[in-house]
Amino acid sequence: MIRLKKLMVKRNICWILTLAMVMSLVVIPSNNVYATNVTADQAIAWVQSQVGKALDVDGAYGAQCVDLIMAYYDYLGVPRASGNAVDYTTNALPSGWQRIKGAQPQKGDILVYTGGYGHVAIYEADRITYHQNIDKVQSVQKVSYKYDGLHTPYWGVIRPNWSSATSPTNPSILTNQLWYDIADTIQIKAHADGATSYFMSIFKDGNKIISQGVTDGFFSMSASKYGYGKYSAYFSCSNSAGTVDTQWVNFSVVGAPSYTDVYASNWWYDLSDTVSISVDTVCAKGQLIGIDKEGVGRVVTESSDPTFKMDASKLGVGKYSAYFSVYNGSGGVDTTRVSFEIVDKPKEGAVVSTMKEKYTLNDEVELSVLVYCSKSQLVRIDKEGVGRVVTDSANNGVYKIAASNLGKGKYSAYFYVSNNSGGYETSHITFEIGCSHKYISNIIKEPTCDGTGVKKYICTECDESYTETIDALGHKYVDTVIKPTESESGYTLHKCKECGYSYKDSYTDALQKSTEPDIKHIINNTNKDISNTAINNTYVNATAIKSVNSGKKSIKIKWKKVSGVSGYQLQYATNKSFKKGKKITIKSNSTTVRTIRKLKNKKKYYVRIRTYKVSNNKTIYSKWSATRNKKTK
Numbered sequence: 001m002i003r004l005k006k007l008m009v010k011r012n013i014c015w016i017l018t019l020a021m022v023m024s025l026v027v028i029p030s031n032n033v034y035a036t037n038v039t040a041d042q043a044i045a046w047v048q049s050q051v052g053k054a055l056d057v058d059g060a061y062g063a064q065c066v067d068l069i070m071a072y073y074d075y076l077g078v079p080r081a082s083g084n085a086v087d088y089t090t091n092a093l094p095s096g097w098q099r100i101k102g103a104q105p106q107k108g109d110i111l112v113y114t115g116g117y118g119h120v121a122i123y124e125a126d127r128i129t130y131h132q133n134i135d136k137v138q139s140v141q142k143v144s145y146k147y148d149g150l151h152t153p154y155w156g157v158i159r160p161n162w163s164s165a166t167s168p169t170n171p172s173i174l175t176n177q178l179w180y181d182i183a184d185t186i187q188i189k190a191h192a193d194g195a196t197s198y199f200m201s202i203f204k205d206g207n208k209i210i211s212q213g214v215t216d217g218f219f220s221m222s223a224s225k226y227g228y229g230k231y232s233a234y235f236s237c238s239n240s241a242g243t244v245d246t247q248w249v250n251f252s253v254v255g256a257p258s259y260t261d262v263y264a265s266n267w268w269y270d271l272s273d274t275v276s277i278s279v280d281t282v283c284a285k286g287q288l289i290g291i292d293k294e295g296v297g298r299v300v301t302e303s304s305d306p307t308f309k310m311d312a313s314k315l316g317v318g319k320y321s322a323y324f325s326v327y328n329g330s331g332g333v334d335t336t337r338v339s340f341e342i343v344d345k346p347k348e349g350a351v352v353s354t355m356k357e358k359y360t361l362n363d364e365v366e367l368s369v370l371v372y373c374s375k376s377q378l379v380r381i382d383k384e385g386v387g388r389v390v391t392d393s394a395n396n397g398v399y400k401i402a403a404s405n406l407g408k409g410k411y412s413a414y415f416y417v418s419n420n421s422g423g424y425e426t427s428h429i430t431f432e433i434g435c436s437h438k439y440i441s442n443i444i445k446e447p448t449c450d451g452t453g454v455k456k457y458i459c460t461e462c463d464e465s466y467t468e469t470i471d472a473l474g475h476k477y478v479d480t481v482i483k484p485t486e487s488e489s490g491y492t493l494h495k496c497k498e499c500g501y502s503y504k505d506s507y508t509d510a511l512q513k514s515t516e517p518d519i520k521h522i523i524n525n526t527n528k529d530i531s532n533t534a535i536n537n538t539y540v541n542a543t544a545i546k547s548v549n550s551g552k553k554s555i556k557i558k559w560k561k562v563s564g565v566s567g568y569q570l571q572y573a574t575n576k577s578f579k580k581g582k583k584i585t586i587k588s589n590s591t592t593v594r595t596i597r598k599l600k601n602k603k604k605y606y607v608r609i610r611t612y613k614v615s616n617n618k619t620i621y622s623k624w625s626a627t628r629n630k631k632t633k
Ligand SMILES: [Zn+2]
Pocket: 435, 436, 437, 438, 459, 460, 461, 462, 463, 464
């Protein structure tokens, strides 16, 4: 604002005007259309070139604001206008130009201000305008006041009709080949609509190698100039209004060609076939084919397309191998060889087979023939007692037909295998189609407790039969426990209720006589047998083990209580004879159970027990009980 106030005070707007200009009449032809041949950008570039210069084009009153505009008209090639600056709101316009009151100015417009004699200037942007004779400076200046922020009122613009020239459009670029061998010529053609000049940049393996102007957008050079590698290029297409770049284009300069595959269309041909051998090349310009025949040598050498075709009949029956030499201007390479054979008829030794030798009516009969170099296989089937029933074609050596179509019976079949060179009959195979069998069954031998039975299946539609074994039934036991007596052991009796078979197990000891001493086992406390020296008439009753149960590393023994004794002595060992057996004395006759612990696990222990009585400082033992055993857990 301070700056603006200063401007208001100091500015001297076109106060000196020439009377001569006011009074002179300039006649402007009204029927000429003054299309400028420059663009607004070019016009602004000219204005910028005038900054600092004092323009006094009419030679009167020094460099006034209207002098800049007159010089602008001169530059744009139109007749000058006359009058003071304020007259530019109404004076004659070059035909085709526009005068717009209150317009938002555009680049290159002439700004017109009113107030007194008025003011004129040239607009580039809102805060870039060009004036002469502003702030008392009588030369062209670029100022940054907003175009409509001057003290004097903004009126509008005069807008020249600029050249419609635009930058080039639709840029394109192409090369004459995608790849080049070293003998090729690289040609690159670029084009853009409206372009008047072209500039090219070529890179090789990422480095810029050429950067130059190119006449008519066409460039040509030998591939050998910069050698093998990957290239890329683009062109800049220009005219006076601007420049547009093309896309990048890529190409290569390659060495000798290579190939990815070489193959024959078949490994054999008959004499009616066309032999076809192909190569898939990479960067080849052409290829030769060489064909050698076994036992003969080279039979074909000629220039070829990537696929070589020749009638097999021209080559004749025999074994062959072929290869290509592929080449370009940089070099050449030979492919591996492919082998093929030309045959006169299918190879002998066809293998003929049937899926089954015996089919039922529900089956599908499948016959096949394995043969080399055959194009057609006719199948012929004869039925015993009937004759030929089928003449048909197999599909790739396989023939299928529903057995029900043929019916029950015996058959013989063979193939006629052929190609266009000839054919022959294979050997014959036989097969049979029989009943599909509906069986009923009968038991012809009943099973017993310990004997198997037999079931027979018989087909209701034919004589076919077979038998099946029935498992034995097994005994049905009734168990009876027989208790022991004083003289006899007890046991459990198992008897089959069906057949009477029986067996016994789980024996228990006979009961002990309790009154009769066994004199042989009366011994004194020195363990010396005193049976024969007798003996105070003292003897003791024996006891018996009632049960032995096992625990983990333990066994639990229960025995019969005996009154009138001092206690019991238990003995246990891992052997029947009690060798190294251990003894445990129980000093109470009322104790009748004892668990022996810390034994070995899963080990069989033998136990027995006897009573003892202390009498007159002598210990008298009864005889041992029956031995029992038990395995620890
Ligand atoms: Zn049957």
